[in-house]
Amino acid sequence: MFEVLFYILNKGMKFIESALNRDGEAVFTRAARGLMSLIPTPLVFQVSGLWKPNHVLCRENVVPASEIVAVEETEIDKKQCDSGKWQKMSKLHAFTVHYIKRARNHRWRCSEITFWCIDEQLCNQWIQALKELLDSQKSRPKQLLVYINPYGGKRQGKRIYEQKVAPLFNLASISADVVITEHANHAKDNLFEVNIYKYDGIVCVGGDGMFSEVMHGLIGRIQKDSGIDQNNPKTPLAQCSIRIGIIPAGSTDCICYATVGIIDPETSALHIIVGDCQPLDVSSIHHNNTFLKYSVSLLGYGFYGDILKDSEKKRWMGPMRYDFSGFKTFLSHQYYEGTVSFQPAKGTVGSPRDKESCRTGCHICRQTKQLEEQQKNYGFEHKEVEDEWKVIKGKFLAINAVNMSCACPRSPKGLSPAAHLADGSADLILVRKCSRFNFLRYLVRHTNQDDQFDFPFVDVYRVKRFQFTSKHLEDNESDIKDVGKKRFGQFCSDHPACCCNLANSTWNCDGETLDSSAVEVRVRCQLVKLFARGIEIYKDEAAYNSSSNELLS
Ligand SMILES: CCCCCCCCCCCCC/C=C/[C@@H](O)[C@H](COP(=O)(O)O)NC(=O)CCCCCCCCCCCCCCC
Numbered sequence: 001m002f003e004v005l006f007y008i009l010n011k012g013m014k015f016i017e018s019a020l021n022r023d024g025e026a027v028f029t030r031a032a033r034g035l036m037s038l039i040p041t042p043l044v045f046q047v048s049g050l051w052k053p054n055h056v057l058c059r060e061n062v063v064p065a066s067e068i069v070a071v072e073e074t075e076i077d078k079k080q081c082d083s084g085k086w087q088k089m090s091k092l093h094a095f096t097v098h099y100i101k102r103a104r105n106h107r108w109r110c111s112e113i114t115f116w117c118i119d120e121q122l123c124n125q126w127i128q129a130l131k132e133l134l135d136s137q138k139s140r141p142k143q144l145l146v147y148i149n150p151y152g153g154k155r156q157g158k159r160i161y162e163q164k165v166a167p168l169f170n171l172a173s174i175s176a177d178v179v180i181t182e183h184a185n186h187a188k189d190n191l192f193e194v195n196i197y198k199y200d201g202i203v204c205v206g207g208d209g210m211f212s213e214v215m216h217g218l219i220g221r222i223q224k225d226s227g228i229d230q231n232n233p234k235t236p237l238a239q240c241s242i243r244i245g246i247i248p249a250g251s252t253d254c255i256c257y258a259t260v261g262i263i264d265p266e267t268s269a270l271h272i273i274v275g276d277c278q279p280l281d282v283s284s285i286h287h288n289n290t291f292l293k294y295s296v297s298l299l300g301y302g303f304y305g306d307i308l309k310d311s312e313k314k315r316w317m318g319p320m321r322y323d324f325s326g327f328k329t330f331l332s333h334q335y336y337e338g339t340v341s342f343q344p345a346k347g348t349v350g351s352p353r354d355k356e357s358c359r360t361g362c363h364i365c366r367q368t369k370q371l372e373e374q375q376k377n378y379g380f381e382h383k384e385v386e387d388e389w390k391v392i393k394g395k396f397l398a399i400n401a402v403n404m405s406c407a408c409p410r411s412p413k414g415l416s417p418a419a420h421l422a423d424g425s426a427d428l429i430l431v432r433k434c435s436r437f438n439f440l441r442y443l444v445r446h447t448n449q450d451d452q453f454d455f456p457f458v459d460v461y462r463v464k465r466f467q468f469t470s471k472h473l474e475d476n477e478s479d480i481k482d483v484g485k486k487r488f489g490q491f492c493s494d495h496p497a498c499c500c501n502l503a504n505s506t507w508n509c510d511g512e513t514l515d516s517s518a519v520e521v522r523v524r525c526q527l528v529k530l531f532a533r534g535i536e537i538y539k540d541e542a543a544y545n546s547s548s549n550e551l552l553s
C-alpha cells in the first residue's frame, strides 16, 4: 500500500488517523509533518529512507498502484461489528482494495484487503483518492469487444469467460460487448463491420486459431481503413494500436503461454485489466503477389503441417488429437524436397543459440525498436535490401519459422527458446532428412533442457525474410509445358511412398492450414500489440513461493 500512501501525501491530505485491517490491527496511523509513520504489524513495513515510489519492495505488503484491480466501499457486516475489538466502537466504515497477488509459475490471482476506520470522511477520502489514482492509469481498457469460440479446446470457452473473466471485468468496471461465434471466420468478418475504434481492446476466448482469426480481422480492417493493399508483399503495413487480449481456451494456446508464462484465464484477464502492452512481430505470407495469411507463432511445413492437417479431421478428440496425429505423422516419417532462401537478420543483437530468453522488458526487443526508430528518422525504414540471400536446397522433415519461442505446456521452452516476441525477426529451423531415431531425439529435446539445435541435421537461422518452394512446384514451373512430367509430379504427390518423393506438405500457420507449397514470408516488426508483458523474471524462480515473491527489478 505504500504507493497509495505516497499518493495521498502528495495530494496534500494530512494524515490518516487510523485505517485498520480486517484483523483489527492498525495498519496506518498518523502521518506527522509529511512523514508517514507506520506501526509495524505483520502486514506492514517501517518506511525507511531507502524506499522510493514505484519501487516494489515485497509483493505481499506493497501493492503498486498499477496492480490495484479495483477499490470498493465495503459494507460492514453487523456480526463483525459486534464481535471482539469492535464492540467499543460505534460505527465503522471500510473500503476494500482488490489487487494482484503473484503465485507460482507466473500465475496471478485477484486478492483483497479491507481497511476499516472510524472516520467516515477519512474513509471516503481514501476511496476517492484511490479511484482517482485508478482513473489516472490511462493504459487500462474501459471498453472491450470479446469474441468467444464455444468450440475451441475442450469446448469450455463460454463457461471460462462467464465464470472466471466476466466477474473480474465487472469488478474493474470494464464494459464488454460479447460475441459468441457461430461459425469459423465469424469474428474476422465481424471485425470488418463493427466500429472497432470505440473499443480499447479486442479479446478472444479460444486457442491460437481463434487468436489468428481475430488478428487477421484486426490487421485486415486497419489496412483497409488506411487504404493499404495487403496483396503487395513490399508494402509497409499500418500498425494496430488496438490491443488484443487472449483468454486461453484452446488446444495448444502457445501464444498465451509464450507471452504470459502460464495458461490461466484469470491471469490473462488480470493482464488485460491492468492494461499491459506487449508488441508482437507478425509474419506476412504471400505467394505470387497474393496475400495468404499472417503468422505470429509457428509457421511450419512438413512435420507440423502434416500433424495439423491430420488432426483437423479429429477435432472431436479435443486437444488429444495433436498427440494422436503427432504419433501417426512421426511414424510416417515423410520428408519433403525443396528450396529455402532467406535473408539473415542484420542489426539484431541476439542469436537463436543464446542462452538468455525473451522476458518482460527484454533489452533485445527494446534495442530493435530503437534501431527502427533511428532508421525511420533517417528515412531508411522501408528500403528493402536485396543482397545477402542464402539458398539451401534439400530434403527436409520439417521447416519451422517461429516469431516467438512457441513455448506451451507440451514444450515448456518451445521450438526456439531464444526467439524474441518483438525483435522484428523470426527463427527459421531446418530439420533435414534423418533417421526416425534421430528425429525422435530432436523431438524429445523440445521437452527437456538439452539444446535442440545441437544436431548435425538441424540448422537454425535468425531471419527477416524467407521463401520456400517445394521441388514439386519448381519442377512444374520449369517444365510447365512438359505435360508428361507434370502428370508424373501429380502422380508422386498422390503416392507419398513413391521413391521420387515429390509429395507436398501443407503449412501449419498458427494452427490453420495453408495449402500453398510456395511461400514468401516477411517479418513485420511489432505490427500488433497484446494485453501482456512477456514472461516475468522472478529473482529465484526455483525457490519462489507465495510468501517471498520478489520480482527482479
Ligand atoms: C516425444 C515427445 C515429443 C513431444 C514434442 C512436443 C512438441 C510440441 C511443440 C509444440 C509447438 C507448438 C507451436 C504452436 C502451435 C499452435 O499455434 C497450433 C494451434 O494451436 P491451437 O490448437 O491452440 O489453435 N498447434 C499445433 O499446431 C499443435 C502442435 C502440436 C504438436 C504435438 C506434437 C506431438 C508429437 C508427438 C510425437 C510422438 C512421437 C512418439 C514416438 C514414440
Ligand SMILES: Nc1ncnc2c1ncn2[C@@H]1O[C@H](COP(=O)(O)OP(=O)(O)O)[C@@H](O)[C@H]1O
Residues within 6 Å of the ligand: 148, 149, 150, 151, 152, 153, 154, 180, 181, 182, 183, 184, 185, 186, 205, 206, 207, 208, 209, 210, 211, 213, 249, 250, 251, 252, 253, 511, 512
Ligand atoms: N463457432 C465456431 N464454429 C466453428 N469453428 C469456429 C467457431 N468459432 C471459431 N472457429 C474456428 O475454430 C478454429 C479453432 O479455434 P481455436 O479456438 O483455436 O481452438 P483449438 O485450439 O481447439 O484449435 C479457429 O480457426 C476458428 O476460426
Ligand SMILES: [Ca+2]
Residues within 6 Å of the ligand: 281, 402, 403, 404, 419, 420, 421, 422, 423, 424, 425, 426
Ligand atoms: Ca521475433
